[in-house]
């Protein structure tokens with residue numbers, strides 16, 4: 001087996017002035033020019049405890065799903081949690097390439113597809129990445145076979161694999177948090193991801209909002225809640241590539257009306273976020289001082305009780 005040294009993910013020391021304000025309601029009276037970027041935390045919100053499964057989902061392409069999955073994973077790993085990311089997108093050059101799974105030499109390479117087709121367990125399809133504390137279940141183009149071959153029980157395949165793994169590990173998941181990066185579609189693999197999730201995290205690119213896409217995402221989530229996963233909720237909406245504008249504020253207001261129990265998080269636009277995948281590093285490592293790294297870090301600390309917080 002080739003053992004590459006794993007890179008530790010750094011804590012961030014963003015200055016307090018650079019952090020997002022946390023509010024429990026939008027202030028409609030302040031003109032947007034004077035508005036500070038704010039996280040909306042509804043009064044109903046409670047931080048979750050590990051083990052937790054999150055799904056980054058939006059069938060609109062380029063919304064920020066993969067970036068959200070990678071940066072939250074990096075933030076949680078930096079805080080000492082054991083994190084697994086599942087690539088549920090068959091597109092090449094997505095999450096699996098960004099995080100570079102470290103395959104052992106001389107063994108067959110498994111992937112999420114192998115789990116759907118009962119060729120291996122989820123643990124066997126999980127590989128270390130180059131980053132300490134983050135493991136990955138990779139995917140490739142052949143994941144699309146799930147959509148047209150529809151293996152038996154596909155909708156429940158990820159949920160069942162996670163449950164089986166926890167059972168084999170003595171009743172507890174070996175991971176504090178699992179993040180599933182969904183494809184830009186609402187096909188069978190995305191439904192399987194939502195069926196396995198405790199919470200959907202919905203990234204919406206500011207400026208790229210498509211109300212029709214949001215409506216069909218909403219229908220799919222409701223349908224999964226009714227039929228395969230009643231516990232699923234929309235935990236957060238991320239407004240990605242956020243810039244201060246009246247439009248961004250209207251969007252934030254609309255999103256919090258549509259999802260009154262969801263945390264609404266702006267992730268400020270940062271050219272570093274677009275560069276990091278090319279450098280094959282999380283933004284947190286590539287540009288620890290960037291606003292995008294800081295904003296994801298703040299959200300990660302809000303969502304889950306961290307070990308150092310005495311959880």
Ligand SMILES: Nc1ncnc2c1ncn2[C@@H]1O[C@H](COP(=O)(O)OP(=O)(O)OP(=O)(O)O)[C@@H](O)[C@H]1O
Nearest residue numbers: 061062063064065066067184241268269270273274
């Ligand atoms: N905060 C940000 N500021 C600037 N660019 C960003 C930000 N977040 C994401 N991006 C860029 O937007 C693009 C799309 O992001 P990403 O790949 O995460 O979206 P996606 O929803 O996973 O896309 P797909 O639907 O193709 O899987 C990428 O080039 C990414 O680097």
Ligand SMILES: [Mg+2]
Nearest residue numbers: 065066089094
């Ligand atoms: Mg993606």
